[in-house]
Amino acid sequence: MRDIAKEVYTKMKVGSVAWVKPVAAKGDTIESFQGALDSAKLLEEEGLIDVQKVQKQADGLVDAIRILRLA
Template identity: 70%
Template structure:
């Protein structure tokens, strides 16, 4: 399983903000995307990113807004 949060983080510049969303063309589903929040949380715990917003639909995470700190 791919680490969506890490992929987005690697492409960002310091200070930039981005949405993390599942990409159907890469095989992501809302169900499989739930682990992306855990990955983003780990990056936030390391103070590499800040989780700005989490969008939920029917109790499941559908998008995560992050800002790169380092």
């Protein structure tokens, strides 16, 4: 399982904002994307990012995460 949140983080510059979303071309599904929120929270605990918004579908599954790179 790839770490989508970490991949997006490494491509960002400090102070920039990005949406983390599943990429169907890379084999991501909404179900497999649920672990990305856990990964983003770990990066937030380390002080590397700030999770600004978590967008959920009507069924409660996370489909996008907005992050700000702090370090």
